[in-house]
Amino acid sequence: MTEQRPLLEVTDLVKHYAVRGGVLRRQVGTVHAVDGVSFSLGAGETLGLVGESGCGKSTVARTVLRLIEPTSGAIRLDGEDIAPLSKTALRPYRRSMQIVFQDPFASLNPRMTAGDIVGEPLTVHGIATGAKKQERVAELFQQVGLRPDQMKNFPHQFSGGQRQRICIARALSLGPRLIVCDEPVSALDVSIQAQVINLLIDLQRKQNFSYLFIAHDLAVVAHISHRVAVMYLGRIVEIANKHELFANPRHPYTQALLASVPIADPKAKRSAPLIDGDVPSPVNPPPGCAFHTRCRYAINRCKTERPALQAAGTGHQVACWLNDGTGREE
Amino acid sequence: MFAYIVRRLFLMLVTLFGISVIIFVLLRVVPGNIVDILFDAAGFVDPADKANLERELGLSQPIVIQYLHWIGGLLHGDLGYSYVSEKPALEEILPRIPITARLAGLALLFSASIGIPLGVISAVHQGSKLDYALRVVSLSGLSLPSFWLGLLVLMASVSLFGTMPIFNPNPKTWLEAITIYAVPAMAVGFRSAALTMRITRSSMLEILRQDYIRTARAKGASEASVNYHHALKNAVLPVITVIGIEAAFLIGGLIVTETVFNIPGIARFLVEALRWRDYPIVQNLVMFIAVVVVVVNFIVDMLYAAIDPRIRFGD
Amino acid sequence: MSEALPAETVLDVKNLQTVFFTNSGLFRAVDDVSFSVRRGETLAIVGESGCGKSVSALSIMRLVPDPPGRIVGGSVTLEGTDLLKLDDAAMRSIRGNRISMIFQEPMTSLNPVMRIGDQIIEAVRLHQKVSSKEAWKQAVDMLRLVRIPEPERRAQEYPHQLSGGMRQRAMIAMALACRPALLIADEPTTALDVTIQAQILALIVDLQQRLGTGLILITHDLGVVAQTAQRVIVMYAGKKVEEATVESLFETPLHPYTRGLMASIPAVPSPDAKEDVRLVEIPGMVPSLTRLPPGCAFAPRCKLAVDRCRQEYPPLDEVKSNHWAACWRAGEMAEAS
Amino acid sequence: MATINFDSELRRAGANATGGWGRLAFLAQRHVLGTVGLIIMLLFVLTAIFADLISRYDPLTVDSAHRLAPPSMLHWFGTDSFGRDVWSRIIHGARISLAVGIGSTTLGATLGVIVGLASGYLSGWVDLVFQRVTDILQSLPLLVLALVMTAALGPSLPNVILAIAIPLIPTVARVIRANTLALREQPFVEAAKSIGMSEMRIALRHVLPNTIAPLIVLATAQLGSTILTEASLSFLGLGIPEPYPSWGRMLSESAAEYVRTAPWLVIFPGIAISLAVFGTNLFGDALRDILDPRQRG
Amino acid sequence: AEPKSGGIFRIYHRDSPGSASIHEGATYSVNIPFMPIFNNLVIFDQHIAQNSASTIRPELAESWAWSGDNKTLTFKLRKDVKWHDGKPFTAADVKCTFDMLMGKSQQKFRQNPRKSWYDQVEEVTTNGDYEASFKLKRPQPALLSLLASGYSPVYPCHVSPAEMRTKPIGTGPFKFVEFKANESIKLTKNPDYFKKGLPYLDGIEFTIIPNRSTAILGFVSGKFDMTFPTEVSIPLLKDVKSQDPTAVCVVEPNNVSTNIIINSTAPPFNNLDIRRALALALDRKAFIQIMFEGQGDIGGTMEPAPDGLWAMPKDMLESIPGYGPDVEKNREEARKLMQKAGYGPDKHLQIKVSTRNIAVYRDPAIILIDQIKSIYIDAELDVVDTAQWFPKIARKDYSLGLNLTGNAVDEPDQSFYENYACGSERNYTNYCNKDIEKLFDQQSEETNLDKRKKLVWEIDKKLQEDVARPIIFHARTGTCWKPYVKNVTIMSNSSYNGYRYEDVWLDK
């Protein structure tokens, strides 16, 4: 994007979870859930984040919002580092960043009405009460394509797609500038998924939010994002403009990922799977490049030294020792 | 695994320490002490004699000193002397343990051997008349006051057999030995059997809904194999926990049962000692019971781990 | 069964009807569905969540939970035997032996307190008279066949010690242990990552072809269908709405629902794609099976719906050769394309 | 294929039970035992409320002329050794049992909820401390604890209630803690956090209400056992003292002396206790089936 | 029939006694199991139900004699007596025992509840090994009766009081074997008993069963030969008879009075009118009806006739306010007194009746509360735990208390001094009337029995009229044994004295 200051700038974000054991629950190991992630996100931009299960996508999302405390790293919102802020100091910033979760069934308190759920942030931040609040909630309902008369219904009376709309309305209520979407459509039916994706895109167009959009479905990410970051075992291994990434994937993992996506065309015959085996445990990530255990191009250096993200074209960065355009040299 | 055990043992010590403090303080909050009770029969309390006796028994010391004294003794295996019998507390407590242990063991055995099979049957035949009948029986088991049940058993035994199982430390015949323990054990075990049955039933029902049960069926396993081979082993896990917790409740049930059947075990002894404010006995006995409960729960956890591979390997 | 079936037909399902009696009413989870699978063939069943895919599969296995479910009509003929007429014992001897099933959730479909090897052994020993030693060897062989590294060691392990992908492989090993004539895979990869999904699908297809097994692959992912199946049936609200060969279906989908489905799925952008094509939405939501509208169940969401659609349920017609669709306007669509 | 009557199957599944009452009627019919339990409980509660209207004599009036009268039209359940009317005493005893049951369950549950919620939600050292406390309470058998407590506090209605309530705490706390821990991970709690809600408010508004169902199930189950505990304490001489007509004491003391000569003194309180406990247990069971979706058959 | 030797006599015991030391105990829970171990100097004839001076028999003493001034009582002792540990019994043991009881010796009892029995004893002296004398401060003919009580065994000098609490050594017909608290007490035959040929029994076994129904079932089912003496209530007695018609049961008074202790130092009972009203409100017949199905006795402080030796004549008794037969009339009067004190139908007096949490205390308290309703008193029951009862009474933290007073011997000295003398520890109400006190001494010194009786009646009547501690009734209880148990006699004016069991035998 342009040179202007990005809305969100994450530098060297690290989140380690302690694996406890022993007599006094001392720490015996560390889950390297997020291990040095940096990216930035401009206003009105969508950054997609893909990667295999357990690679740390949700952890990034939650730490960015300070729903869990980062181990280290900076999270700059409009240039202000919110990582070290106290809970009270953080409160005003909460209005600028909101989240939509994957599971629309668990994201809504089953004992509150939809209207109360959407209106709650307004109460908490003292933005509106009483009739004014109702009015605003009704407005939000309309914005996400729900009928205001559904405000008094309970979550279980809505379908999955509608629930996700309620979640979106709740996120919108504080007028945020950044919405983090953690797999917002993964739990939805295909035909409903399109409705939600379209809604998200429409809202962005109107209100110029930024999205940090997480999904494991490459196609969905590709559709909604401007730029896409690929994560593997707690790190971003490749980040690029969407078209660039899909047209010209540099990292062997990205390549494998792309090749694994089944294409809805019987004529495009499948190739043999590009990678074998499972994702290693983040408790003891392999040394060097974490992907080397499954990488068919791995060279010795990959096993010992960890590659850093390096430029590989305009707005294209990749973390691979074979960053020479194809990665298929040896 | 080893670290886990050590950690558990450490927590056990913390718990026991807490119990020792609580019971110690509670006892001393109770108004009146052994001296009042000893004097009670005399029909008056002589303040001078009382002070003398309190000094003699160490009751006049500050409570912290008394506590340290007790715990210090405990650590050396010295449990102090019973205020009432003036015998070493250990000597009073030890011979009673096997009696209660036998009773409790039998009761648990009874509850498991009746409760688990009936629970399985009830679950497998969920919704049938048999299920209803078993559930009603088990609920009544939980609804009868245990002393009442015990008394009924005794009365029935007198009117049916003209005799009743009165405790005898040296039973002459096998039959006598069995009736002495088995009848009270059944009276107290009835409740736990009912509970075990209920837990087994709901646990079975839960397990029977699991995906892997469907997998077993899809393999062509017979109903019996599904129920007993696949489901029961999983279903028994929560049952074990409940039996562990029940072990603690059992002590309560035993207090009443030992009273009704006049069995000189530790449960009744505890009540008596409490009545006499015989601190050394009460304290040590409660600690003993707590140790047993804690250890039983520990064993249950280990057992759980032995049956459930998920626990053995993960922490 | 007197009726002669085509030689290579393994499974023939006719007018299958399975209902659920629940407190919110009668669910016709599978409503008059027919299909057949040939030896070595892959039949895909697609459709949205709740449209009856799993219930169809379970009906074939006769594992529909009763209550509340009940198979109320139709026939399921496996290698000439109507399974719905068998007694329980006979059915058990077929399950796991002639038909096997792989379930969606690899995490919960294995018994957590039994070793992997033992679970496979069980499948073998239920149907074959072999010594336990022999069975263990077979189990290890099966694990090797599904490409689990170090099969001897893994056979000794418990499910929780295996990753999701490996568990699903173990499930496959278990399902194929008796070389069944028909394998039903109910969303075998939905819970897995794409890279693992690719491995598992490749494995299933490879084994199926090597063993000549008929395969019913249930999925909601059209990409998976395109890459693995020969024939497809599309279900909507308990009914089969379309059936065709893969090529025909993807070339000319003849039911508006299938069309909507295909259009609503975002595609991985090809380098030459334009910026931001809006996805096609299917408006509304999947109807509840208890309150199905009269006529075509899809009519309320269908742009092409006409009055007739709302009144009369369209029959499943062979609109093109080997391509059936249940839509009053399928003919028009076929011509238009 | 056997013919299937769709209508009757549906009726059995409760499909035509619509609306609040219809649904209730269906549940009542589906959980026959639970309904029986509910009726027993209602009877029990009504008896306690209207004890003064139902009873025919003052439960405390001694009448030396009519002692140990067998059941008759005059004294439905006979009279005890003081000549007090057993029917009236049982009716008033319902109050005591209800007071003990509800009092101690409520108290125990409230404290348990506080401990469980704090322990589950605040985690850290609060959790550590509270967990040890529950451990400690759980390792002391209920009756032992209640015994020491009543000995310490003296036998009176409030003290007995307290003594029975304390041992309930760990059970409730455990369940609530487990629930809270699960709820804490729920996205809707995270969502509440993300809008900047205070922890306290989250705990009270989002976590607590969602623990109500398991709490109700647990509390009903405990209700019966508290009544039994009171009876056991009475049996050991530490229950509710005279002159309150407590069922437990009526039973245990009469059992000692009059079990054969005046069996009505033993039978009726025995039935009253067992019935009340049985009723709450039946109802609690059904409630669990209904409220706890995992248990649904 | 000729007595047969052999057999173990099995009795259940109602509770676990605090120790085995009779001198330190004050309940027959101790006397009954441990009396067979000991001997007294003299003892009430074990087979005459009514204890009196004339039934006193020598035991360790061969004979006794009063000096001319009635101030010295000399005992000649038997020479053939050995302690159970083989040491010979001598006069030194007698001196030791009573010195200790008087608090004069080095070694002390943990508690000494009957110290006041020996208030008049100046000293105990010995003359050689086989003569001991009690020197008195003033004549006290009653001393001999006190010495004849089961409460007055002779302890050995060479055994410490602590040992006597756990492993008592005596000279008696049975030797101590073991005492397991809450479980059992076992005695075995003393083969060297100085009465040749005795005891007949091989041993006595007490099984401790606090639960009455279990105990009775045990007796009925033949696990025991006898119930715990005087522990079978009247309703249970019927039950026993119905289940085991062969059982021999006796019902005897046991010289225990149920009375009301009144805190007359604080309102409202510092008002004599209210005290009188209270006394007038009692319907003693109703109490007896309820508690004993009519089989109890009405009397004053001393146990009523015919079993009691010192009971007032009937007309004298009925002349005391509240003892008159017309309860309604009494209550009418009581209400007037209450109204005089400012209470009435619209203004009830609210009080608490404190008592111990034991049925024999609680039950009469319930009746009492019901009865005083009729005189505008609304009372609430306040049950007190054993450990708190005496401290509470001592603090005067009560207004009405329901109390039981047991008398070891049917002897005015014991009753009056213990319960009514100024400053006596068991005078819970702190009743103090110097005039009456003089009368106490007067009757105590009186050697003429008839004169003494008159004095006693007068005192008893005064005590009742002063409403010092209104006596409600005297209890009766039952004891049952199997027909083959021979030579058991239950005393009718004491429940502490009749358990030597040296000639009890089993006809099996």
Ligand SMILES: Nc1ncnc2c1ncn2[C@@H]1O[C@H](COP(=O)(O)OP(=O)(O)OP(=O)(O)O)[C@@H](O)[C@H]1O
């Ligand atoms: N609270 C926690 N304690 C310990 N480890 C955790 C915790 N939360 C997550 N992890 C671990 O951190 C790693 C990253 O988890 P995360 O949820 O961020 O993955 P994800 O990419 O979102 O996966 P998915 O696609 O399955 O949602 C995982 O290995 C996970 O097991």
Ligand SMILES: Nc1ncnc2c1ncn2[C@@H]1O[C@H](COP(=O)(O)OP(=O)(O)OP(=O)(O)O)[C@@H](O)[C@H]1O
């Ligand atoms: N045990 C059951 N009780 C009641 N209704 C059921 C039960 N199982 C399935 N159904 C109903 O049957 C219908 C079909 O369910 P089925 O599981 O076949 O859907 P599916 O196509 O496999 O969906 P998914 O893609 O979510 O697996 C659903 O609408 C569901 O409501």
Ligand SMILES: [Mg+2]
């Ligand atoms: Mg995630």
Ligand SMILES: [Mg+2]
């Ligand atoms: Mg499915």
Ligand code: NI
């Ligand atoms: Ni690291």
